[in-house]
Amino acid sequence: MEIDVKFFASLRERMGRTSDKVTLDGDVATVSDVWNQLSSEPIPNNILVAVNKEYTDLSQELKSGDEVAFFPPVTGG
Amino acid sequence: MEIDVKFFASLRERMGRTSDKVTLDGDVATVSDVWNQLSSEPIPNNILVAVNKEYTDLSQELKSGDEVAFFPPVTGG
């Protein structure tokens, strides 16, 4: 399946890109699988995850075409 | 002693005047004495009293030149 990936703020700088596309084999994949495809390092502790613009966690299962975002804690307003 | 009196809102209309001056005999007088000089009727229950622009009550003693105000409950803001 194909997943659109987005990075924001300090994580975007650390990853060196604002977005990416990953292709995962098989029918079942989670957000964790996406991260592992992107980086050989474990995901930093404080990183938040959204799928299709809703907060979720690493265990969420994905379907092809989902948009997965990784970003640090929000500091707005 | 001479006392300046002010009325506001519905009480001003009821008294038919915005201000008055009363002269009281003797050295000791209270707000009650002022009211009794102004009207033969007892002071209405809900009427508030201020002396020199501070809230007080009918028992407050006065000195010559004090400004005494009578008015209904406030409804501002």
Next chain:
Amino acid sequence: MRVVVQEEALDPYKEIKHHEETVLESGKHGGVVSFVGTMRDFNDGEDVSAMNLDHYPGMTEKHIEQVCQEAMDGWDVMDVLVVHRVGDMYPSDPIVLVAVWSAHRASAFDACRYVINYLKERAPFWKCEVTKAGKKHWVEHNSKDPGVAESREKAV
């Protein structure tokens, strides 16, 4: 701290801007909380077409200033502005502005609420409404709005 009671029409947001430009040091406050009370065209189920707001010159300002000082003493706020209109007004006219500047929004919210609650409770103003049918009457009691006791508890 600035307290104004005026007959002229009140433009609340012009007052806030003017206060920020003339009195406050730029870049220091993190936020401002404001309350603007406007005249409604109904009250207790009746249509209202005009209102005259009576006040006690001198005492009104004095009591608003006392309430503002209590807010400045009770919370970590940088400045308080109150502008209150008196005299003849019409539905949708702004009647009162309370604005509170602070580095911390929680203090600004608490202090702003304190000022408007106590201003309504203690400052000598009296509303005389004119109904659509042309009848004039003095408002007998303030419409109850919860929050006064609560706000008082928070003042230190």
Next chain:
Amino acid sequence: MRVVVQEEALDPYKEIKHHEETVLESGKHGGVVSFVGTMRDFNDGEDVSAMNLDHYPGMTEKHIEQVCQEAMDGWDVMDVLVVHRVGDMYPSDPIVLVAVWSAHRASAFDACRYVINYLKERAPFWKCEVTKAGKKHWVEHNSKDPGVAESREKAV
């Protein structure tokens, strides 16, 4: 309910006026409570000369709208307006406006506070500050402001 995220400079009080003139029915609301957050020229003891506010287009608006809807459901309010700036900004620039109209001021205060607290907690924005010395850094955590838990309890 109106939620806007924009790069253009924010004139909060012009937004309030515009909303009142174009959306709200005249003479019906008794008051409006607003919060305007402005950029300070210091943070955690350091001088700050500029800031870039990053956001997640689409998700940011969606989460602000959710918070506004919760406020509309939780209190007796007539309307909520939020305008949030993103991109490059400088000290004393307004960053965010939250305005809540209601017939009752207690509801307007509660709802306004709820919106700004949860907007800050949930809406994806990230501050990147530039210090006077020219050093750029991402702000790691929101400055703690009490009131979030308190405000949540009041939502029904």
